[in-house]
Amino acid sequence: AQRVTQPEKLLSVFKGAPVELKCNYSYSGSPELFWYVQYSRQRLQLLLRHISRESIKGFTADLNKGETSFHLKKPFAQEEDSAMYYCALKGGTSGSRLTFGEGTQLTVNP
Amino acid sequence: EPEVTQTPSHQVTQMGQEVILRCVPISNHLYFYWYRQILGQKVEFLVSFYNNEISEKSEIFDDQFSVERPDGSNFTLKIRSTKLEDSAMYFCASSVGQGGGYGYTFGSGTRLTVV
Secondary structure: OOOOEOOOOOOEEEOOEEEEEEOHHHHHHHHEEHHHHHHHOOEEEEEEEHHHHEOOOOEOOOOOOOOOEEOOOOOOHHHHHHHHEEEEEEEEOHHHHOEEOOOOEEEEOO | OOEEEOOOEEEEEEEOOOOEEEEEEEEEOOEEEEEOOOOOOOEEEEEEEEEEEEEEOOOOOOOOOEEEEOOOEEEEEOOOOOOHHOOEEEEEEOOOOOOOOOEEEEOOEEEEOOO
């Protein structure tokens, strides 16, 4: 079985502060990990995927297989980063389904 | 940027009625999906569809659900006899491929309210 845990439902930081949104997963094989973002009343948008090791809007995420984590980080948060962030996993043997975490609502205060 | 389009954005239906949720995936995508999110809960996988057939479905996707790609552009989710617990946001998604880290493009969702 595959599972994604985002321990923080709410996270509040001040503009310019570093931010880290935690994601832990449970999966026995080699997972594919993603971060999706949902701005207020908009659609889920792909933010990052671990396989491409990219940085989008200043966010990065590194897959740590030892700790089974895929935390999302940004060194200097901006007010426009306020949104709901979902970590998601796709397992190689489970076909195409994405398993989502519960989501973390990030609020960046001025 | 290409988008996945879903209609309607909000649908209210009476318990026991049939509803059809519609989606237009991105034109060169080959894989199609439905997810749902009950208010306050996580986004849950319902079904994936490829090559005109269901490739995978979850435990939620029981006999009252069905999917169809009737005309090569639309992708529909039908709920035959709605229950109160079917009230949720339903998201359609599509992707070019299945492996290799492909992300999915999601639509903006249909909010289904069963009364």
